[in-house]
Amino acid sequence: MIGHELGGRYQVIERIGGGGMALVYRAHDILLNRNVAIKVLRNQFVHDEEFIRRFRREAQSAASLSHPNVVSIYDVGQEEDIHYIVMEYVEGKNLNEIIKERAPLQVDEAVRIASQICDALEHAHQNQIIHRDIKPHNILIGRNGRVKVTDFGIARAVTSTTITQTGSVVGSVHYFSPEHAKGVTTGEKSDLYSLGIVLYQMLTGVLPFLGESPISVALKHLQEEFEEPRKLNPLIPQSVENVILRSMRKNPEERYQSAKEMLQDLETCLLPERRSEAKAKFNDDDDEAKTRVIPAIKPIQNGLGSRGSGGEERMRRREEGTPPENNKRKWVRPTLLIGLTLLLLLAMTGVVMYVKAKFDVKDVTVPNVVNMTLEDATKALSDVGLIVEDPVTQEYNPNFAENVVWEQNKKPDSIVKEGTHVALTVSTAKTTSTMPDLSTKSFDDAVKELMAMGVAQERITQDSRNSEDFPEGQVITTEPAANSEFDPETATIKVIVSKGKESIKMPDLLGKSQDEAKQILETNGLVLDAVKEESSFSVDKGKVTKQWPYEKDDLVAPGEKITITLSTGYPPEALEYTFNVPVAPTKAGEKSKIRIVYSDARNDGANQEWGTRTIAKEQQLSVNLVLAPNKDGVVSVYQDGNYLETYQIFYADAKNGTVPQPEPPVTETPVPSVEPTEPPATDNPEVTPADAGNGGNSGTDQTGFIIKNNGNGKKDDHAKKGKGN
Structure with missing residues (x-):
């Protein structure tokens, strides 16, 4: 069942419990994205049509129960021979586990739990549903302390069908009511009797009736009295003991008449005025089934009247002329009777002596x-x-x-x-199982198969290894190995899963020549598969511009084929142009430090440092640019750390030889009172703060930027729009 999908929506995850009639699994409802519990009918009942019919009917009746202390039933279904009930999944423990861990429980906690159980029973009884199997195993305690009663619905189907088929009573014998043990019809008061035993066990830590066999326990429910709970736990208030004594009366008429009545008693039994109430008393004389001592019935002796009547009969016969009986017949009959009696006595004496000899055995x-x-x-x-x-x-x-x-x-x-x-x-040797062959399965499928065999999930570990023969994610082998014997209840299973072929990090081939790239690939166990070419502004001719299908540091399996792309140099339309930048010191006779930053087609508009020069006189510094139809050049100049000028070199002007030459700066020109400390972004070549342009008229706007024309008579009005303004 593990991993099976029921009804197209319930993914079975793990087995969480089970009993004589069904197995319980935790599953995930794919449609509603929630965990549910699924109770699946055991295989031995799947062909009993009468049982299945009642199973469905009672499960559907239980689904009508809507109460905070009842486990909700969501769905009932069938898939081939699988009959199942989908119900609420409760995170927590059952009451039986709590009793084993902490019994006896605190009185107030036990009463609180019993009250919630009783409230659930009262709701069920109102809906004509009798639980018939109230026991700690069927009481779930959530993490929030909420009590949930489960196993409604199939109890009635179990008790009615299996008694007919097997002649036995089905249920938990330690929690039977006397009428349940007799096999007669059970009702609401039977549930209350079982609840009394659950409360007894919570407060004492023991069951009221124990025996060597289920039959002996059932007989004790019918015939014997249990030890009073306060003798086992003196901390139990008398009012609480009275609840137990009344709910566990053998005569149903002396118990609570309804779950509602018992609930009222539970809700008030811990009140201060009730804690010291008198012990409950019951009239045992009304119990006709109770064993009694009665006087023996004495036989009536024959008197004189009987003898006299015989005389009258003889006198009557004489008067009627009846002849007297023959004297011989008078003594034959008594003699025969005496002889037979003596013979019988002798035979009985012999039998007694024989039996005594046989049974007179020493202890x-x-x-x-x-x-x-x-x-x-x-x-x-x-x-x-x-x-x-x-x-x-x-x-x-x-x-x-x-x-x-x-x-x-x-x-x-x-x-x-x-x-x-x-x-x-x-004791026999423990039965072991044979390890299945899990190779070629995925790790998840291997885990599901092992859990179905009884291996706990926490004892299954994954070991990932490289493999030349198994693809990534596939099981290679297991430890213990396939077909070996192992114990599913104790064994730790290691599932060895393939990571695929051993991987290496992809080397960086960018900027390498074809021969260098091939040598690097062969050193790493890779293969140069193909060489492509493309023009490039940023990579020198004959160097690698791209590597495919893996980038640097990607994990690559040995033997993978790699394609590289080599640069053919600048594209045909590219133009190399040298722009001479006029520079001068700030003051005559003093040195100035000139810094030049440029951008062109080689770096997609990103700034590149040309360098820094210290000058003492007016001169020109040459900047080599590469231009393209859609990629112009921009040169920015700084003087002693202050931004000075930006020049734009258009591709069309450079191709036609019409790039205007800029005028040399005036050495004595004062620095504007307000000027930016940073240049405008050079990726917008139209921005020209302070003397931008290559000749022509200029002026100063309100920001202190010098606006120049670009030498062709048009005003460069982009100075304020560019980055850096």
Whole structure:
């Protein structure tokens, strides 16, 4: 079932419980994106049409229950031979686990839990649904403390069908009501009896009736009185004990008449005025089933009247002339009766003597044969005259070695008759499973298959390794290996999964020549598959501009084929142009530091440092540019750290030889009072702060920028629009 998708929407994740009738799984509702619990009917019931019909009907009835203390039923369905009920998934523990961990519970906590259970039962009884299997295992306690009663719906189908088929009563014998144990019709008061036992167990940590077999426990429900809870736990208030005593009366008429009545008693039993109330008393004389001592019935003796009547009969016969009986017949009949009586007495005496001889067997003490081997136990029992019952029960027990007795049906040191049969249970070797071959499966599929065999998910680990033969994500092998024996309950399974072929980091081939790239690829176990060409402004001719399909540091499997692209140099339309920048010192006779920044087609408009020169006189500095039809050049000049000028060199002007030459700066020209400390962005070549242009008229706007024409008579009005303004 693990990994199976029921109804096209419920993805089964793991098994979380189960009982005699069904198995319970945690699943994910794909449609509503929530976790649910799915109860699946066991295989032995899937062909019983009557059971399936009632199963569905009762499950649908339970789905009508809407109560905060009842586990909600969402869906009922069938897929081939799988009959299932989808219900609310409760995060937490069941009450049985809590009792084992912490019993006896605090009185107020136990009463609070019992009140919520009783509230759920009251709602169910109002809807004509009897639970019939109230026990701690069916009570879920959520992380928020909310009590949820589960297993509504199938209880009635189980009790009505299986009794007819097997002649036995189905349920949890320790929580049976007396009428349930008798196999008669159960009703609302049977649920209240079971709830009383649950409250008893919460407050004492023990069950009221225990026995060596289910039958003996059922008989105790019918015949014996339980030990009062306050004798086991003196901290229980009398008012709370009274609730238990009343709910667990053997006569249903003496119990609470409804769950609502019991709920009211639970809600008030811890009030200060009730804690010290008197112990509840019940009239046992009204119980007709109770064992009593009655006086024996004495026989009536024959008196004189009977003898006199006989005389009258004889006188009547004489008067009527009836002849007297023959004297011979008078003594034959008594003699025959006496003889037969003596013969019968002799026969009975012989039988008594024979039986006495047979049953007059000496008593022996049963030895303790637990922890002995079967051979030693058989000898020990035989030595005292006891017989090992055949066949011996063989059953695995993790606490005992193979062939060692771990249970005997006669208690050690008990007195029995010689020749008594003693039943022994002997431990067998643990049954192991064969590890399946999981190779070629994915890791998730391997985990699902192992969990279906009983391996806990936390004992399954993944080990990823490189493999030349298995693709990435596929199982290579397992430890233990396939077809070996292992114990699903204890074994730790390592699933070895392929990471694919061993990978290396892709080397950086950009800027390398073809021969250099090929050598690097071969050194790393890669193959140069193809060489392409393309023009480039930024990469020198014959150098790698691109590598495909992997970039630098990508993980690559050995033997992969790589394609590179080589630069053919500048494209045909590219134009190399040298622009001479006139510069001068700030003051005559003093040195100035000149810094030049440029951009052109080689760097897609990004700024590049040309360099810095220290000058003491007026001169020209040459800047080599590469221009393209859609990529002009821009040169910016700084003097002693201050921005001075930006020049734009248009591709068309350079191609036609009409680039205007800029005028040399005037050495004594004062620096404007207000000027920006940073140049405008050179990726907008039209921005020309301070003396931008290559000749022509100029002026100063309100920002202090010098606006020049571009030498062709047009005013450059982009100075204020560019970046850096």
